Amino acid sequence: MNVTTDPRILKQLLLSQWTQNVNPLAVTATSGTTSTEASGLFDMLLGQMMEASSQSTSQGLSLSALAPLNTSLLSPDADGSSAAFDELINAAGLKYGVAPSLIKSVIQTESSFHPNAVSSAGAKGLMQLMDDTARGLGVTNSFDPAQNIDGGTRFLSYLLRKYDGSVPVALAAYNAGPGRVDRLGIAGEQDLAAKYEQLPQETQNYVRKVASAMIQWGV
Numbered sequence: 001m002n003v004t005t006d007p008r009i010l011k012q013l014l015l016s017q018w019t020q021n022v023n024p025l026a027v028t029a030t031s032g033t034t035s036t037e038a039s040g041l042f043d044m045l046l047g048q049m050m051e052a053s054s055q056s057t058s059q060g061l062s063l064s065a066l067a068p069l070n071t072s073l074l075s076p077d078a079d080g081s082s083a084a085f086d087e088l089i090n091a092a093g094l095k096y097g098v099a100p101s102l103i104k105s106v107i108q109t110e111s112s113f114h115p116n117a118v119s120s121a122g123a124k125g126l127m128q129l130m131d132d133t134a135r136g137l138g139v140t141n142s143f144d145p146a147q148n149i150d151g152g153t154r155f156l157s158y159l160l161r162k163y164d165g166s167v168p169v170a171l172a173a174y175n176a177g178p179g180r181v182d183r184l185g186i187a188g189e190q191d192l193a194a195k196y197e198q199l200p201q202e203t204q205n206y207v208r209k210v211a212s213a214m215i216q217w218g219v
Contacts, residue, residue, distance in 0.1 A: 082113050085126065088149045095150070096157035102167065103153055105213035106174065109206065115145045127152025168192055168207055172199060175206040 082089075082104055089107075093100040110128040111117035123130050125148035134142050137151035159170035159178060166189050173181040176199060184199070186192050196204065 082108070085113065085115075085145055085149065088146055089153075092149050092153035096153050098153050098157050098160065101214060101217040103149070103156070104217040105210045106152070106156065106171070107149075108213045108217070109209045115148070116143050124148075125152075127155075129155075164188060166192070168211075171207045171210050172203050176200055176203040 089100050089103045107126045111126050115126050124142035129142045139147045139151035159173045163169040169192050184195050
């Protein structure tokens with residue numbers, strides 16, 4: 001689906017979603033990051049979005065250019081629909097204090113709602129859990145949507161608490177691993193903005209794609 005959007009409007013949607021809507025729902029933590037600091041990160045992300053979209057359209061910002069990379073091996077019976085998982089997503093969001101729109105955005109980016117997806121690195125299921133991570137979360141079957149969504153949301157909730165409710169930093173850690181984020185000295189959005197380019201390109205793309213998905217699910 002191609003959506004042409006004024007970049008200024010897109011920036012405002014993203015900034016509103018991350019600094020006003022999501023943080024209050026991110027468990028009990030609150031972020032100390034000012035809107036000015038967060039805006040610097042969004043300027044950076046917006047620039048990357050515009051650069052990516054300029055290759056595919058001259059009419060404006062095309063959100064189709066931000067679609068998730070299809071790196072999963074999909075089961076033929078997976079329908080790629082979110083509706084089948086809404087109840088599980090809402091239950092996990094309520095249980096762990098994470099906005100359902102954020103959970104949906106992560107699932108869309110990770111697996112496009114295919115419960116039997118397997119990445120080249122071995123991540124499995126809707127929220128693409130690695131085996132070691134899954135075991136640590138008490139997930140015995142990553143292809144079981146109920147277990148996968150519960151475990152993935154629990155992990156996301158932990159990351160949101162760890163990084164003081166910062167959704168961008170939690171997303172970077174979800175993709176790259178909290179150890180890598182910590183080694184870079186990233187503890188908040190100001191750090192992320194300053195060291196964004198030091199993250200793997202895959203992680204930079206991941207944060208950008210979840211931001212795009214949040215427009216669909218959260219605004």
